[in-house]
Amino acid sequence: MSALSQRPQQSVVGLPLPHESAALHVTGQALYTDDLVMRTRDVLHAFPVQSPHAHARILSLKVKPAYDVPGVVRVLTGEDVPGVNDAGVKHDEPLFPDEVMFHGHAICWVLAETLEAARLGAAAVEVEYEPLPSLVTVREAIAAGNFQGTGRHLESGDVEAALAAAPHVFSGEFEFAGQEHFYLETNAALALVDEGGQIFVQSSTQHPSETQEIVAHVLGVASHAVTVQCLRMGGGFGGKEMQPHGFAAIAALGATLTGRPVRLRLNRTQDVTMTGKRHGFHSEWRAGFDDDGHLVALDATLTADGGWSLDLSEPVLARAMCHIDNAYWIPNVRVDGRIAKTNKTSQTAFRGFGGPQGMLVVEDLLGRCAPLLGYDAMELRRRNLYQPQHSTPYGQPVRHADRLEACWSEVLGTGGIERRKAEIDAFNVSHPDTKRAIAMTPVKFGISFNLTAFNQAGALVHVYKDGSVLINHGGTEMGQGLHTKMLQVAATCLGVPLSRVRLAPTRTDKVPNTSATAASSGADLNGAAIKNACEQIRERLEQVAAAKLGINPKDVRFVDGAVRGLTFDSETLSWDEVVLAAYFQRVQLWAAGFYRTEGLHWDANAMRGEPFKYFAYGVAAAEVEVDGFSGAYRLRQVDIVHDVGDSLSPLVDLGQIEGGFVQGAGWLTLEDLRWDESDGPHRGRLATQAASTYKLPSFSEMPEVFNVRLLEKAHEDGAVYGSKAVGEPPLMLAFSVREALRQAAAAFGPAGTSVELPSPATPEAVYWALDRARSTSHSGSDSRSHSREFVGPEGR
Numbered sequence: 001m002s003a004l005s006q007r008p009q010q011s012v013v014g015l016p017l018p019h020e021s022a023a024l025h026v027t028g029q030a031l032y033t034d035d036l037v038m039r040t041r042d043v044l045h046a047f048p049v050q051s052p053h054a055h056a057r058i059l060s061l062k063v064k065p066a067y068d069v070p071g072v073v074r075v076l077t078g079e080d081v082p083g084v085n086d087a088g089v090k091h092d093e094p095l096f097p098d099e100v101m102f103h104g105h106a107i108c109w110v111l112a113e114t115l116e117a118a119r120l121g122a123a124a125v126e127v128e129y130e131p132l133p134s135l136v137t138v139r140e141a142i143a144a145g146n147f148q149g150t151g152r153h154l155e156s157g158d159v160e161a162a163l164a165a166a167p168h169v170f171s172g173e174f175e176f177a178g179q180e181h182f183y184l185e186t187n188a189a190l191a192l193v194d195e196g197g198q199i200f201v202q203s204s205t206q207h208p209s210e211t212q213e214i215v216a217h218v219l220g221v222a223s224h225a226v227t228v229q230c231l232r233m234g235g236g237f238g239g240k241e242m243q244p245h246g247f248a249a250i251a252a253l254g255a256t257l258t259g260r261p262v263r264l265r266l267n268r269t270q271d272v273t274m275t276g277k278r279h280g281f282h283s284e285w286r287a288g289f290d291d292d293g294h295l296v297a298l299d300a301t302l303t304a305d306g307g308w309s310l311d312l313s314e315p316v317l318a319r320a321m322c323h324i325d326n327a328y329w330i331p332n333v334r335v336d337g338r339i340a341k342t343n344k345t346s347q348t349a350f351r352g353f354g355g356p357q358g359m360l361v362v363e364d365l366l367g368r369c370a371p372l373l374g375y376d377a378m379e380l381r382r383r384n385l386y387q388p389q390h391s392t393p394y395g396q397p398v399r400h401a402d403r404l405e406a407c408w409s410e411v412l413g414t415g416g417i418e419r420r421k422a423e424i425d426a427f428n429v430s431h432p433d434t435k436r437a438i439a440m441t442p443v444k445f446g447i448s449f450n451l452t453a454f455n456q457a458g459a460l461v462h463v464y465k466d467g468s469v470l471i472n473h474g475g476t477e478m479g480q481g482l483h484t485k486m487l488q489v490a491a492t493c494l495g496v497p498l499s500r501v502r503l504a505p506t507r508t509d510k511v512p513n514t515s516a517t518a519a520s521s522g523a524d525l526n527g528a529a530i531k532n533a534c535e536q537i538r539e540r541l542e543q544v545a546a547a548k549l550g551i552n553p554k555d556v557r558f559v560d561g562a563v564r565g566l567t568f569d570s571e572t573l574s575w576d577e578v579v580l581a582a583y584f585q586r587v588q589l590w591a592a593g594f595y596r597t598e599g600l601h602w603d604a605n606a607m608r609g610e611p612f613k614y615f616a617y618g619v620a621a622a623e624v625e626v627d628g629f630s631g632a633y634r635l636r637q638v639d640i641v642h643d644v645g646d647s648l649s650p651l652v653d654l655g656q657i658e659g660g661f662v663q664g665a666g667w668l669t670l671e672d673l674r675w676d677e678s679d680g681p682h683r684g685r686l687a688t689q690a691a692s693t694y695k696l697p698s699f700s701e702m703p704e705v706f707n708v709r710l711l712e713k714a715h716e717d718g719a720v721y722g723s724k725a726v727g728e729p730p731l732m733l734a735f736s737v738r739e740a741l742r743q744a745a746a747a748f749g750p751a752g753t754s755v756e757l758p759s760p761a762t763p764e765a766v767y768w769a770l771d772r773a774r775s776t777s778h779s780g781s782d783s784r785s786h787s788r789e790f791v792g793p794e795g796r
Contacts, residue, residue, distance in 0.1 A: 004528060005715065005722040007646060010559050012491040012498050013721045016651040020484040020503070021232065021477075032234050033188040033204045034265045040190065044073055044111040046250055046264040047118035049125045050273070051100035051107060054343040054684025055134035058098055058107065062126040066110050069124050071117030074258055076109045076250065083220025087246030089210065090310040093346065095218060095246055100129070101308035102343050103676075103684040104273035111254050111262060134343040136677050136684050138175065138282045138305040141340035148306055148341040149314045154321045154607040156393040157332030162297035166288025170369050174285070176360060176759035178305065179278035179350055179667040180694055183478075185234025186271040187244055191251035192261040199226045199252050205244040206236045206476050207516035212508045214245035215252045226252070229507045236478035237663070238349030241516045242311050243275045272689050276348030277673065279316055280305040281357045282340075287365055288332075293375050295384050297332040300324060300361060304354075306339040307346040313339045315450050316349065318604065320358035322394055322450070322611070326732075327404055327442035328362060328384040333393035343684050344675060349518060351663060352728045355445055360668075360759065363441060363735045367742050371754045377743060378417075378440050382408060385442060396446075396610040400617070404442055407619040407641040407711055411440060414709065415621050415639035424623070428747050433628040435770075436636070437743035440621045441736040443642075445729040446612030447520055448597055450604070454515040455597035455613075457525035461490065461533040463589040467576035469494060469501045471533075474514025475526040476506045480727055481652035482522045488649055489527045489720060493534035495558025496575050520725035523648060524613070525595060527720035533593025540589075544582045545573060598718075614716055616724050618642035620661065620733035622703070626744040628774070631767025633741060635665070637705040640733055645716035645724030657708050657730040664734025666697040669741065669761045695762075741766055749773030 007013065024030035037043050063075040078085050078096030087095045096108060107127060112118035135141045163169055190202040199219065205211045208228040216223045228248065233240060247264050254262035266274065281304055288297040302320055306313035317337045324335055366384075370377035385408070386401040411417065417438065424436045449455050460472040471490050477483045483503050491498045504510065515525065538558060546553040551565045563573040582589060602611040623636040640657060647653045671694060674687040688694035715722040738761050746755040748770040755773055758765040 002718050004531065005717045005719055007721045008492065012488045013648045014646065014650070015488070017484060017488065017649055018651060019481050020487055031231055032185050033190060033202050033231060034263070036190050036202055037263045040192070040261050043261045043263050044113065044254060044258060045115040045118045046109050046111055046254060046262055047115065047122045048106035048270065049108050049110070049122045049127065051103060051105040053100055053129055053131050054103045054136060055132040056100050056129040057132060058100065059128040059130050061108065063108065065124040065126055066121040069117060069121040071113040072110060072121035073113065074111040074254065075121070075125065076111065076254055080253060080257060081218060084217045087214055087218065087249055088309055088311065089242070092309045093246065095249060102345055103686065106274060109250050109254070111258065134684055136343060136675055138280060138303060138340045138342060141342050142282065142303055146341045147338050149310050149339045151336065151338040152318055152321055152607055154335040154393060155333065159297050159299050159332045159334040162332035163286060163288045163299065166296050167291050168289040168373060169286065170372065171286040172365065172368065173283070174361060174364050175282045176280060177673055178280040178347060179671050180272060180673060181235070181237045181239030181277065181350060182694070182696055183233070183235025183237060183239060186266045186268060187240065187247050187275060188265040189244065189248040189251040190261060190263045191248065191255040193255050193259065197225065199256065201226065201228045201248050201252050203228055203230060203244050203248045204233045204240055205230050205248065206233070206240045206478065206518060207242070208476065208506055208508050209512065209514045210516065211245050211248045215249045218249040219252060219256060227507060227509045229505050230476045231505045233476065233478035237351045238353060238518060239275060240478070241349045241518050243348055269689050273686050274345065276307060276311055276346045278350035278667065279313065279347040279354065279357060281320070283361045285361060285365060287369065289369065289373060293373055293380050293383055295328060295330050298324070298330050298362070299334045302335060302337045302358065302361070304337070304339050305342055305344070305347060307342055307344045309346040310339070311346045311348045313347065316354035318354070318450050320354035321607065322392070322446065323355040323358035324361055325393055326359040326362050327386055327444040329386045329390045330393065351660065352731050353519060355728065356664065356667070356732050359732055360735065363739065367739050368754050368756065371746065371752045374752070377739065381441065386444065395608050396612060398444070399614060403617045403643050403711060403714060404444065407617055407643060408440070408442065410641045410709065410711070411619045411621050411639050415707070417621055420623065434625060435628065435744045435747035436623065436625045437740045437747060438621060438623040439736050439739035439743055440619060441733070441739055443618040443729050443732045445616045445732065447524065447616055447725045448600060448611060448613045449515065449519045449521060450602065450611050452600045452602055452611070455521065455525065455600055456515065457529040457595050458511040458514060459526060459529035459533045459593040460510050461530065461537060461591055461593065463537055463579055465580060465583050467500060467579045469496065470504055471501065471530055472504045472507070472510040473526040473530055474506065474511040475522040476517040478517070480656060481649060482517065482526070484652055485523045485648045486526060486530055489530050490534055492721070493531050494538055496561050500561065520727040520729065522727070523723065524719055524725055525597070527648070528595035529593040531593070531720055532595055533591040536591035536593070537589065540587050541578050541582055544585060544587060545578045548573060548581065614719065614724065616643055616729040618729055618733055620736040622736035622740045624737065624740040624744050626741065626766060626770065628748055628770060631763040631765070631770065633744070633763065633766060635701065635703040635737060638703040638707065640708045641711055642708070642730060642733070643711040643714050643724060644726045645714050645719060646722035647710055648721060648723045650710060653710065653726045654708055656726045658706065660728070660730030661733050662697050662702065664731035665701070665737045668734055668738040668759055670695045670697060670701065672760050672762055745770035746773050749776045
């Protein structure tokens with residue numbers, strides 16, 4: 001067992017503690033970025049001027065009318081930028097554009113004494129446009145050959161030979177939608193400049209260091225002149241990894257030019273129409289199976305809808321390609337990936353970061369092919385699961401693959417799946433207008449950033465003379481419980497009660513050059529860095545305590561605020577005593593910790609290597625009931641077993657699994673982004689701009705029975721205290737809901753009906769799917785003849 005993963009017998013990690021800010025959240029006392037405005041004097045408010053065109057050239061921009069509005073102080077335009085007029089890491093996102101690239105694109109920003117004055121000032125700005133041709137859908141971009149970034153190719157084995165030899169070959173096309181983050185707190189920033197010209201930006205950002213970098217280059221200053229702090233976020237889900245940088249830069253630019261604090265907070269409509277979303281994808285595939293139902297070959301082309309700029313589309317595409325296998329061994333794989341450029345918001349990170357999109361392709365493929373092969377979908381999936389000797393298409397051994405089978409078997413047993421399947425069959429026979437179905441799907445998700453350099457973290461731990469402890473780390477808190485886990489890690493490593501440890505807000509002047517809190521790596525990276533810092537302090541204190549106790553430093557133990565030797569009759573000192581003694585002996589009581597994930601290597605061009613520290617596993621079973629008259633459905637029961645290693649904080653992890661699953665179910669079944677694809681004056685406008693038109697999961701969509709279990713005996717060697725990441729993998733457990741809906745729709749037709757189901761599988765989509773299945777039953781024809789996209793068996 002590695003030193004990093006070794007856990008003391010008495011520890012604070014592993015205890016089911018509530019979120020460290022839970023009481024503040026529910027009482028409304030928790031402060032977010034925009035709450036700080038009330039504590040800041042003379043704040044100016046920023047409001048954007050947004051484009052009414054999906055694509056247009058700006059012919060003239062007249063800002064003078066805005067100054068006629070009482071309260072307007074300044075209008076920010078490209079001429080005001082002292083540094084680089086760009087808010088993207090790829091330098092393809094002008095902060096003040098000459099050419100608008102999507103409906104809602106911000107052209108300039110008005111600063112005023114009140115938000116209402118800023119809004120009226122923005123309305124007064126006069127802009128003359130020259131409309132240009134636009135591409136709104138990914139299919140339009142594919143047809144036009146309009147791509148951006150670098151395409152990728154992943155290949156292993158001999159795909160053509162395997163397809164030629166396979167007795168069953170199918171092909172298909174599948175396009176599926178993106179997802180709006182819809183975090184509770186919209187993007188917000190508050191910037192001010194002190195007397196020395198130091199710029200301080202409070203930002204709701206998952207990546208303070210990159211926000212700092214973008215603000216610095218927009219202002220034309222060095223990074224040391226900019227400090228970014230993130231107190232906490234009201235949700236992020238990846239949407240605040242890249243998107244906040246430009247908003248922080250606008251606030252900082254305004255504060256620099258006016259000498260007054262500037263607040264920028266998007267309202268909901270602005271946030272939805274201006275910021276990126278999960279990438280929608282278009283896929284084409286061919287798949288070969290042997291006579292035993294084993295998937296022997298897969299040939300696929302994935303096209304990500306990147307929107308108007310690159311943002312994170314390249315790594316999102318790469319992860320989608322690396323996860324197209326999901327939890328299944330496919331000996332021969334060829335995947336080509338490309339990024340379409342469309343006149344929509346620049347799509348960005350979203351929980352799972354491309355992994356869900358890649359995995360959805362193979363889950364859809366298996367769901368469609370199972371009845372055509374004569375297999376129960378559950379059985380087809382199980383017989384294709386990775387085994388311990390297998391490697392991924394990109395060459396990484398699948399360690400602990402046996403945990404897939406362990407999760408599967410536990411769900412089967414504890415969920416009573418076989419008994420319930422028989423009950424469902426009986427129910428369906430006696431209910432011609434209502435059908436039920438149960439589906440099981442697995443998850444194998446790689447943990448680490450695809451870009452190896454991002455797999456590092458720092459921490460700063462202070463122990464004060466009175467024995468209290470303050471920790472700083474580079475991770476940000478967006479409600480996921482990272483700070484809770486970090487407090488537990490520090491308390492465990494130092495051997496002090498949790499009450500003795502406090503956590504400071506994330507700031508770039510405390511821990512520099514941090515990676516985004518993303519890729520489910522927040523606890524792994526920052527926890528290891530905190531542990532490293534605490535170990536340095538503890539080793540120094542061991543020397544002090546050993547001298548006082550007259551024992552070897554290696555025999556000193558710190559447990560719950562007491563310091564003693566190994567023997568039962570050892571004298572006991574208090575933590576506070578040892579700390580104070582160390583101070584008077586001039587022993588350093590603070591430490592900077594650092595961690596880099598070892599064992600990673602990745603060739604992005606060849607798409608080969610071992611980019612992930614480990615894989616997280618899980619299995620979910622979902623039971624649904626579908627109404628044959630409307631397509632409406634109920635999620636009756638969900639059973640999940642998920643691998644989080646030795647949990648750092650079980651209550652937090654259970655919450656993340658439940659929340660991730662529900663968010664995944666929302667993406668797959670409810671959340672339907674709609675852009676105006678017409679040639680009318682509103683072409684490219686996002687029609688689903690609010691909760692009134694964009695349906696989010698609510699209490700009515702929660703499963704009536706929701707059972708979640710953590711896989712036991714799942715220690716992960718080489719990770720902090722034996723734990724595993726939990727943020728993203730559970731989202732993909734929701735594939736089980738969509739597959740259950742597919743099977744319920746098929747139950748309206750004859751046995752062996754293959755159902756094509758859109759994503760999201762809204763009640764409307766489910767109705768048309770079951771209607772096709774039902775009409776197949778009435779006509780007696782083969783279900784494949786009714787499929788628009790599914791080509792079916794190829795010449796065999």
